[in-house]
Amino acid sequence: MLNFFNPIVTLLLQEGLRARFDLMRYAAANPDLSKFLVIGALLFIIGVAGVLTRRNIIVIFMSIELILNAANLNFIAFSRYLHEMGSVNAAAGQIFTVFVIVVAAAEAAIGLGIVIALYRNKETIWVDEIDLLKW
Amino acid sequence: MTLSGYEALFFWIFGLAAIFAGLLTVMARNAVHSALFLISSLVSVAALFILARAEFIAGVQILVYVGGVMVLFLFVIMLVNVSAEERGQEEIFNNQRQVTASLIFCLLLVGGVLYSVNQGYQGLKALHPTTPEVAAAQAATREQSLPTSATGSSKITNDSQGLGGVLYRYASLPFEIASVLLLVAIIGSVMLARTLRQEASADDVDPETLQDEIRRDSEFARLEPKSE
Numbered sequence: 370m371l372n373f374f375n376p377i378v379t380l381l382l383q384e385g386l387r388a389r390f391d392l393m394r395y396a397a398a399n400p401d402l403s404k405f406l407v408i409g410a411l412l413f414i415i416g417v418a419g420v421l422t423r424r425n426i427i428v429i430f431m432s433i434e435l436i437l438n439a440a441n442l443n444f445i446a447f448s449r450y451l452h453e454m455g456s457v458n459a460a461a462g463q464i465f466t467v468f469v470i471v472v473a474a475a476e477a478a479i480g481l482g483i484v485i486a487l488y489r490n491k492e493t494i495w496v497d498e499i500d501l502l503k504w
Numbered sequence: 505m506t507l508s509g510y511e512a513l514f515f516w517i518f519g520l521a522a523i524f525a526g527l528l529t530v531m532a533r534n535a536v537h538s539a540l541f542l543i544s545s546l547v548s549v550a551a552l553f554i555l556a557r558a559e560f561i562a563g564v565q566i567l568v569y570v571g572g573v574m575v576l577f578l579f580v581i582m583l584v585n586v587s588a589e590e591r592g593q594e595e596i597f598n599n600q601r602q603v604t605a606s607l608i609f610c611l612l613l614v615g616g617v618l619y620s621v622n623q624g625y626q627g628l629k630a631l632h633p634t635t636p637e638v639a640a641a642q643a644a645t646r647e648q649s650l651p652t653s654a655t656g657s658s659k660i661t662n663d664s665q666g667l668g669g670v671l672y673r674y675a676s677l678p679f680e681i682a683s684v685l686l687l688v689a690i691i692g693s694v695m696l697a698r699t700l701r702q703e704a705s706a707d708d709v710d711p712e713t714l715q716d717e718i719r720r721d722s723e724f725a726r727l728e729p730k731s732e
Contacts, residue, residue, distance in 0.1 A: 400515045401506045403625040405556065408519045410617040412526050412549075414610050419530035421606035422597050427535050427581055431542045434573065435526050438549050441565075449505045449556040453639065454632055460670040466561050467671070470568050471682045475689035477573045481580045482693030488584040489699065497598065 405446035412439035424495045426487075430480050437473045441466045506639045507555060515555055522548035533596055535581045543574050560664040 412435055419432030448462025488494055491501075507515050525545035532538045546569045553562035597603050634642075650659040671679060700717060703709045 397516070398512050399506045399508050400512050400519075402628070403621060404515070404519070405552070406621045406625070407618065408522065408552070410614070410621060411523050412545075414614050414617065415523070415526040415530055417613065418606065418610045421609070422603045423530065424596060424598055425535055427577065427584070428530070428538050428596075431529055431538055431577065434542065434569070435529060435545065438546060438565075438569075441561075442549055442552060445553050445556045445558045445561060446505070448558065452557070453505050453643070458670075460667050461674075463558050463561050463667050464671050464675050466558075467564060468675075468678060468682055470564060471686060474568055474573055475685050477576060478689045478693040479696070481576055482696035484580055485583060485697045494584050495594075 402446055402450045406443060409439045409442040409446070412436075412442065424497060426484055426494050426496050426499075427481075429496065430477065430484075434473060434477070437469055441469055444469070505556070508640055511555055515552065518548045518551040518555070521545075522552065536578065539574060539577050539581060542577075543570050546570055546574070557661065557663055559661070560667050 416432045416434075416436035416439060419435065420429050423429055423432065444462040444466045448459055448466075451462070452459035484494065487499065491499060493499065522545050525541045525548060528541040529538050529545060532541055546565060550562040550565040553559075553565060598606075647659050650661060652658075653660050698706075700709065704714060704717075
């Protein structure tokens, strides 16, 4: 499919730019470990931004799930990479992911229990109105 | 590890879907919409797990996260539903100064993390120099040795089998500890989510607090323990 665009691209781009473009196209057509890491990093930062900017405590919990999931993606990508490099303990990354999921489930259960108790006592889920420990 | 062909196409589709759904999770006004976008982000990441040959983890991700944790989230959103948020009267972000500061922090974090991923990956590539073609050829030869499935069009991997073996051989103690952790979490959340009425009927309230409540609401007097 990309062959169709090649003459147009050749016409449009100068030599140095074209070499760069070819390199980028080659990298995009063959995503490797670093692309998994970049997607994991972006998901992590979106989660951090959610935790820092939102007022709704439930959405903050969801952002934390996003952060944990980004960490899982990194574990899985490195596990696959080490597997292909012939490491004997390559499954360790996948096992760690299982435990991260377990801890995330426990954290969600406890956190949502706290949210319900808080809503019952304070009638709010906005974090800037929950300032009992602040003076 | 290098994906190629349709795997590369699906990698970009699911990777971008995960990132966009994550962004919409953070930016949606309604918390239910946030939860649904988070579900689609988690499913996209599960697809990325499948592309990285972690089928078992992808299944666990969908069963536990989407089937368990997100349903719990939706229940709690329904329980504490705040209608002012949906009508658009309430500000969903913190005040302007805090948002600006945290976005600047996040941009710095993006720059730092992407720079370090790039640098670190250059070093890793220097350590194990393989071109995608060589890696693909190696993967193809490895796949030839796997058993063929009943339809004859695909191969059966033994990754999940290996994962189970390693999980019980090397990580059986953490596995048991994780089950205790889950039990503690369940008991703890049940304790946290009780109402005062339920606590009083289980005789689990500070007597002074109970007296205060009885003064405010005579209904509680009936719940007082009859032991004395």
